[in-house]
Amino acid sequence: MFLFLPLLSRLGFDALVRDAGYPGSKMIPPDAALLALLSQKLLRKERRSHIDDHNVDAGLGLFAGLNVRPKKSFATEYSYRGQRIHQERLMGSWVKKLSPLLLPGAKAFALDFHPIPYRGEEATLENHYIPGRGKACPSVQALFAQEHETRVFCYANANLLRTEQTGEVLRFTDYWRDLMGTYPEWLYFDSKLTTYAELSKLNEREISFATIRRRGANILRALRERPKSDWTTVRIDIPKRRNKEIRYVDESIRLPEYEGTLRQIALDGLGHESPTLLLTNHPDVSVRSVFGNYARRNGIEDGLGTNVDFFHMDNLSSEVRLNVDLDVTLTVVANSCYRWLASRLKGFDGAKPKPVSRKFVETGGEIEVHPGKRLRVTFDRRCHNPILREAALDKDAPPIPWLDNYKIEFDYR
Template identity: 25%
Template sequence: MRTIERVLAEEGFKKLPRRTQLKIGRTIKGAEVPQRSESITLSQLDELRVESAGAGVFLFAPFIAQLHLDEVVKAANLPGNKSISAMNYFLSFLGFKLLGTERYAHVGEHGFDQGLGLFAGLNVLPKCTVLSTYSYSLDASHLLRLQGAFKRKYPQPMVHVSTIELRGYEGELRQIIVRGNGHEKPAFLITNDFETPVELVVGNYARRWRVENGIAEAIKFFHLNALSSPILTKIHFDVVITMIADTLYSRLAQQLRGFEDCDAPKIFRNFVKGKGDIEVRGGNIKVTFSKRAHNPILRTVPWQNLPCEIPWLDGAKLTLKFN
């Protein structure tokens, strides 16, 4: 090496500068440096075939298309840039929530997963600093527009009010029966409050029931109370993403025979968690899931009645196969 160096020096060639760790593609500790995140088109990935630990997120793609979340993000005027669009950012955060990622800081665990990147319309998911910076670029108007896009499914329930007596209780009680609230059986409310308007009683009950159950699930699975450092995320934005992820889990659960009333952790454990093979060919995406005990239930889902084209991936046709 010294002879070569001397000959080059005699011919006027300077010593080449030492390559940086980034150019080498390795960190100081020897770990591989993932690619820089950027938007991709399916034509760039044609003939791609990869195994993904987060392939289960593609189960939600038809429901995301059904809810027109791409239009919601556009209407909310969320920020983006030339490398990563607003929808790419939105789906990156949503993907972590759908996988029950305990902290956004654990993004490093998915930094090389091309399948998760493809779900978000990227080559790979963004890094911690990028996600943190994006979260704090959102102001209240962005989040309110995003949250306001969701409407109540049962805005006008039917209510019957009557007066009853209960054994062991002196005096009369107010009984309120509620139907058309999204449940198969009516809800019975009994109270000694005769003064509060019925709409407030029903509204307060529904809100309290949803809050108590929602908080438990948000903490247990969506990790709403988890510290997000080193990714600093606005709590309002985290709540909105949690709400959307919970809605998607509810949509999926309604299609799963025998699991309609199950919570997100159980749906994730039995259906979403696990590896899968992702193949891109001719502008189409095929996701093949490994053998699992509950795959027969996934096969009975009428996927043909759900949107099969993914609008944020150039309208690619999505095919789900369960071994």
């Protein structure tokens, strides 16, 4: 766990929590409360009730600036005290501070919804289709935005009603403009994320996008009736792809509620029975480029699957959206913590959280508090310790504000 302290202290996590306006108590300040909840994510604990497994662990208490971690009654009660404005402030300031380290020059983002199912007996939640169950169930719909190159999650919102979901794309662009001063250059998302009217507003903001159009019977019939001369063959050099040669028809179309024309690229030969229809408002980008970049959007689905598996994002029992919203915000923070750690470990740049946790984080050791405000962490013997030693995560690490400005040192048996 202490491997993440250099990053948390460098970004000033305690100050970000206080500036976000999170509440605290006399015994447990807000930064300690959030660090205790965040440690659950970093430790792969499924539910807040499992926090009791570490009630007497002084080391995990020290991580949050406490003698021991708070019990589940406090953690559960505290999760109901947050507001959406708190989550927005924390997430925005965290991503802005993180940007020079992991997101330099971020311009393209992939967006997707993820339904988080409710497992209680009664709920007043709306029904959303759950792919894993093959049917619609009471759930909380959450939007996630992932940077296209590094696959770092930089936005999440679970405090959404069905009527608000189509406008979430524009809210994300406003969020990014407020953080960085400019709108994103490219957005990639599927057909169910928003409406044609919202796509028109993206075009007005000069934001390029690529999305999928739903295939109606009339559209497919018209494509089948086209002569072979209308189709152009192109080779897609994507490693491990079975169908490398595809055919396409590139044309301009008009759609209801969209002002102006859109570029539609009908792609055949992808291994599907029917052609895939790509829509984009960029007139000049090559078909090979727009298809390749959109295909990489599948990375957000893979990233969501990783979060569901590793951070137990689906193991929620609350029907209060704000409670779920706090959880997904902490998931965004925990995800970027693991992406930072992987980026510092030679040979693990693209590693998912699970192997990083198994080989580096799940390591025992001793913590010693030395005079002169030195906190020495000695790790037990592991075969991957040389990689940690080479990374020198503690080198130039700033003092930890919530630990009385102690400096951390890593040592190995």
